[in-house]
Amino acid sequence: KIAAIELGLMDRIEVVAADTTDPSEVLRPQNPLGKIPTLVLEDGTALFDSRVIVEYLDHLAGRKLLPSDGARFAQLRLQALADGICDAALLQVYEARFRPEDTRNADWLAHQDGKVARGLAALEAAPPLFPGNPRIGEIALACTLGYLDLRFGGAWRAAHPKLVAWLDDFAARVPAFEATRFKG
Numbered sequence: 384k385i386a387a388i389e390l391g392l393m394d395r396i397e398v399v400a401a402d403t404t405d406p407s408e409v410l411r412p413q414n415p416l417g418k419i420p421t422l423v424l425e426d427g428t429a430l431f432d433s434r435v436i437v438e439y440l441d442h443l444a445g446r447k448l449l450p451s452d453g454a455r456f457a458q459l460r461l462q463a464l465a466d467g468i469c470d471a472a473l474l475q476v477y478e479a480r481f482r483p484e485d486t487r488n489a490d491w492l493a494h495q496d497g498k499v500a501r502g503l504a505a506l507e508a509a510p511p512l513f514p515g516n517p518r519i520g521e522i523a524l525a526c527t528l529g530y531l532d533l534r535f536g537g538a539w540r541a542a543h544p545k546l547v548a549w550l551d552d553f554a555a556r557v558p559a560f561e562a563t564r565f566k567g
Contacts, residue, residue, distance in 0.1 A: 385522050386437045388559035390444035396422070434462070437519055448519045461511050461520025464502055465527040471498035472527075476534050499531075499539075507543045517557050525553045525560050533565055 387393040401410040403417050413429040414421040422430045422439065430436050441448045450458060474495045478487055506524070513521050528550045531539045540547050554560045 384563040385517070385526070385557070385559045386440055386448055386519070388562065389517055389522075389557070390440055390447060392440055392444060433523075434466075437522075441519075447516070448522070450518060454518070458518045458520035462523040464505070465520065465523035468499050468502040469523075469527040469530055471495040471502075472531060472534060475499075503539055503543055503546065507545050510545045510549045513549065513553060513556075515556075517553070521553060522557075525550060525557070529560070529564055 384393065384398070387396055399409075401419055401421075402408050403410065403419060408417065410419070410421060411417045413423055414431045416431065418431060420431070420433060420436055422436045424430065430439055437448060449455060472495070475492055478492055478495075482488075511520060511524065517525075528539070528546065531537070
């Protein structure tokens with residue numbers, strides 16, 4: 384949603400809530416993986432995965448989020464790191480949400496937590512530059528940190544003051560971040 388807002392395309396998108404755990408959910412015929420986000424185009428074609436959707440939206444808007452110069456790979460690297468942190472955090476949430484406590488795998492949880500910890504440590508050691516208009520890497524990182532706030536009560540913040548400052552700056556300069564923040 385942040386990308387769509389920043390690209391001026393949000394007014395062309397209808398957002399529909401989906402329950403990814405419901406087998407009868409309308410989402411499943413559109414996306415066989417049953418995952419969000421899914422973008423259904425006017426011709427009925429469904430695009431899924433944030434990376435693909437943002438690439439498509441950026442194409443429509445004339446390449447604003449994914450640089451075509453040397454900065455492209457730095458942005459893609461930042462996006463991959465942020466997405467990896469978010470994936471590992473999501474796996475921790477799923478372990479707690481879908482397994483009874485006595486069957487949860489502590490080693491698996493520690494493995495995923497290690498990915499999050501190492502990723503955040505790397506970013507804390509060298510926070511990304513944010514020169515102005517958000518690009519895909521910065522959007523992905525802001526969303527990941529927002530997810531950690533939502534699902535882990537902001538526990539990451541105490542050990543990562545540079546990232547806290549980075550996110551505060553991002554939120555101040557990109558109103559779409561706060562406008563799209565999930566509150567529930």
